[in-house]
Amino acid sequence: DADVTQTPRNRITKTGKRIMLECSQTKGHDRMYWYRQDPGLGLRLIYYSFDVKDINKGEISDGYSVSRQAQAKFSLSLESAIPNQTALYFCATSWGAGSDTQYFGPGTRLTVL
């Protein structure tokens, strides 16, 4: 079984709709992250969480919100989706030290029409 899972894997939606992307992990890690990947831009940080009570904005948090429902679950919401949020979204997890490896989920491909 995969250690970091994301649902859905693919989603097509329309402008203005609310969308939630979910991430679950079985690694027992404290830290969870959401990134988006755009062609030619690499991955950029949206939000990160140290634990269920500690959530922080990343480089590109505008238009997004998150919820850390439990240590193992970290959801990303687009309150009102817009076409430039079309991207590949990755969740990642790690322990607390900077040298720790981040483990990535398989990604969610979101298309906003």
Next chain:
Amino acid sequence: AQSVSQHNHHVILSEAASLELGCNYSYGGTVNLFWYVQYPGQHLQLLLKYFSGDPLVKGIKGFEAEFIKSKFSFNLRKPSVQWSDTAEYFCAVNSVGSGYALNFGKGTSLLVTP
């Protein structure tokens, strides 16, 4: 703020050729450095990382990277590439100031031809 620069956006090599992908970062403090690989249709996987000690680090699948502090560089190398190395390669850096979130370069797309 940190930034990561990858010099080559697209690289095409023949099998058995040597590979070197450049990565420079801008940050004056203590950093941890990573190379991740994304094979077609797959999620990111760690190739190797540096956080302390020997600046020459070895990773999976025959990859290695050298941390040169004076040049703020962390270049990835492989002596002889294979067709299966076709993938996108990302250099990343983190530090305590960013909550150890990764700051990625824009990636290098490598195509290895038979």
